[in-house]
Amino acid sequence: MKKFDLPEKFKKEVRALLEKDRAPQSILLTGSTENTRRNAAVYFAAALECEEKNAPCLTCRACQKVLSGVHPDVYWVESTGKSDSVRMDDVRSIRETCYVVPNEGKRKVYLIPRAERLRPEAQNALLKVLEEPPRFSAFLLCSESRAALLPTVLSRVVELSLGDSRxxxxxxxxxxxxxxxxxxxxxxxxxxxxxxxxxxxxxxxxxxxxxxxxxxxxxxxxxxxxxxxxxxxxxxxxxxxxxxxxxxxxxxxxxxxxxxxxxxxxxxxxxxxxxxxxxxxxxxxxx
Ligand SMILES: [Zn+2]
Missing domain, CATH: 1.20.272.10 (Zinc Finger, Delta Prime; domain 3)
Incomplete structure (x- = not known):
């Protein structure tokens, strides 16, 4: 089983949010290192897909698929190739696919590990889905700090901090x-x-x-x-x-x-x- 070296406070918050099915649909993970934020996003995605009560159990079929990166309803949205920024095309594809019901999971989960790389126009495009997300979709944005995101986007997400230098x-x-x-x-x-x-x-x-x-x-x-x-x-x-x-x-x-x-x-x-x-x-x- 994959070990998650994440702050206990964060894991507790995730469990608390999932407990009574009150998981917010748009989450922003901030603080700590990029690697930790990515791990936290995977952990949260597993929690959203988990089939057991104590989500994420990290052992059920759904959790295992998320952890090994093969869950058909969990999508990574990130820049590939030379360009540093997340492309408009990627955001457009989110907007096109997120209204289609999940293949087998409970939700369609979009992970954006470097949301700070979203240019303002891409953030605005994303905002449209964040404003009225289909009930079966969830968006996990990761960013070193919230300062990289537009206030309109920030107003649509629940932020969980992974470690506070303050x-x-x-x-x-x-x-x-x-x-x-x-x-x-x-x-x-x-x-x-x-x-x-x-x-x-x-x-x-x-x-x-x-x-x-x-x-x-x-x-x-x-x-x-x-x-x-x-x-x-x-x-x-x-x-x-x-x-x-x-x-x-x-x-x-x-x-x-x-x-x-x-x-x-x-x-x-x-x-x-x-x-x-x-x-x-x-x-x-x-x-
Ligand atoms: Zn599970």
Whole structure:
């Protein structure tokens, strides 16, 4: 059996997403090395095709085919030959074939291992399918960083990070601060308390690194709340207080915050995005 040297956090996220068949159809894998991103894409593809409950089992017929690169419904889309960029023709062929039902698998999976090589016009062409993907298709994009992709494309994908260089400079004191903020934020949004939410975010002022880490951490908590595998107090709280669409909306808010971090937005703006986005979950609950 092929060994996957991937971060445990990533494998856990994949399993959580697959658990209740809530796998997003468009996924972006970022961070780490190209090799790791490729492996992660294969792992995710196996999870999407796996015939067993604990996907990816890595041993069933479908998993085996994906791992050995012979699954008829898993396609690699990448530049061959001299050209460095993924050709428009390749994207066109995705658009032509993705509406045809899978041969034998559960889904048609398109792997784009170097999405950073997609020129803007190719990204725009791809966007058309990402906007309304056929229900049996999935798209796995890999890129060293999200900066190489158009904001319109980024808004259509769920990003999973394979290792965060931003973690490097975190001190123990900061780590404790982040844990404290995350807990306070979860409590505030679960109670629908706008003021408590604003207060919870105060320690993040002037600390971009902590904003980014909090967004990451809260994203992980939302994923575990979505999967129903609530291992922490915060995830239990979120799972109890919010519906699936609300949890997904909150996840989008955090993705927006992380995008703004990558664009080097200042911390005041980041905290506004954070607070406004999460407050937008409240009105329906206030009644
Ligand atoms: Zn399997």
């Amino acid at each position: 973690d490097d400079g975190i001190t123990k004191k900061q780590e404790e601060k982040i844990t404290g903020v995350c807990l306070a934020v979860c409590r505030a949004i679960a109670e629908g308390e706008e003021y408590a939410l604003l207060k919870a975010l105060v320690p993040l002022e002037k600390d971009r690194l902590a904003v980014a880490r909090c967004a990451d951490r809260l994203g992980e908590l939302l994923l575990s709340a979505l999967s129903g595998q609530n291992e922490s107090e915060e995830a239990v709280l979120l799972g109890r207080c919010f519906s699936v669409p609300q949890l997904l909306k909150a996840y989008d808010v955090l993705t927006g915050v992380k995008e703004a971090v990558d664009r080097n937005a200042n911390t005041s703006l980041l905290l506004c995005l954070f607070a406004d986005g999460l407050c937008s979950l409240f009105p329906a609950r206030h009644g």
